[in-house]
Amino acid sequence: MPDAKSPDAKSPDASRRSERSRRAIFDAALALVSETGYAKTTIEGIAARAGVGKQTIYRWWPSKAAVLLDAFLDLARQADEALGGEAGSEIPDTGDLAADLRHVLRATVDELNDPTYDAPTRALAAEGTVDAELGARFTEALLEPQLQYYVRRIEAAQAAGDVDPEADPRLAAELLVGPLHHRWVHRTRPLTHAYADALVDQVLRGLAPRA
Template sequence: MAETKAPDSTRRSERSRRAIYDAALALVTEAGYARTTIEGIASRAGVGKQTIYRWWPSKAAVLLEAFLDLGVQASEALGDDAGAGIPDSGDLEADLKYVLRATVDEMNDPKFDGPTRALTAEGVVDPELCARFVEELLEPQLQLYVTRLEAAREAGAVRPDIDPRLATELFVGPLTHRWLLRTRPLTHDYADRLVEYALRGIAPR
């Protein structure tokens, strides 16, 4: 008789986890955070809700992990090296414009926009989620700017007395403000202008 292999529970769990990620991101984009439920995620993913509760304590936790995974997938699709950070071509202005343009494209992508808004809004009323959002998603991204600005400072491309962490906010702060409040469209031209205006303030004198 042919030998019957036992089902691979690890592979099955990974398929279920991936289905839950996809369902959570799709639902929050289509219906918004308030109308997204564990039951809805489970139904769309084709799993029991107890499967979700076994891995996550809340829909916010599901969404955060799904969004973090989405970022990893995007980087892998682009062939990005997670440790490479912002390019260092020797031209700080060009490098910052490159990464801010990519950020604009991501913010304008509904696949990222919906979940990011949901997590941002929920983080206002959920301190624990906010702390995880900042620690696991926001700070690693900001640190890439800090590292690039530190290199620019060492190379004499910016003033030696600048605080790289504070200077980072000159680039990402206005971009996030415009995206969050939808005051005006996010464009590549706007990203370029932010870089130009900010660099005039931190360049050597």
């Protein structure tokens, strides 16, 4: 058993302190960007809100964009765990492609309409258009994996004979998700379950096997 004064005895406490600080920083970053917007959110503000020194933040992240990205990815992981892993799992294959796609698109609508996700997602999407590295990380860590769930479900439907074998699953996935995000980004019209269902119906008409 290590001596109470040895480094080994202190390391668990240090780890717990680091995790508490990291969690406080994540919570502060998400709260501030929701309350004041991305432009007015600063490292100094995050540090003050989290009760840590700004040097602690700079030790782990190079910028507020990097802090917000990791905070958002952590938020997504928490949501996944709360749903028993469903949010980050493959799209269920019930044998009814339309029902499966409606289910996941409706869940996406609910998430995009949730204020908890809305502000940080908009902030990251906007900053990612001018910060190529951040945009690439956001795409690689979150957007691309989610898009691949659609691709694999459509490929399974192709194998079952429910989708035209000549159809491009990746393009079909983009046709499902793209209009949803376009309406959300530009706020052209309300983002609803009915709209998600209409997208599925429209895309599946194009994917139907040819006679």
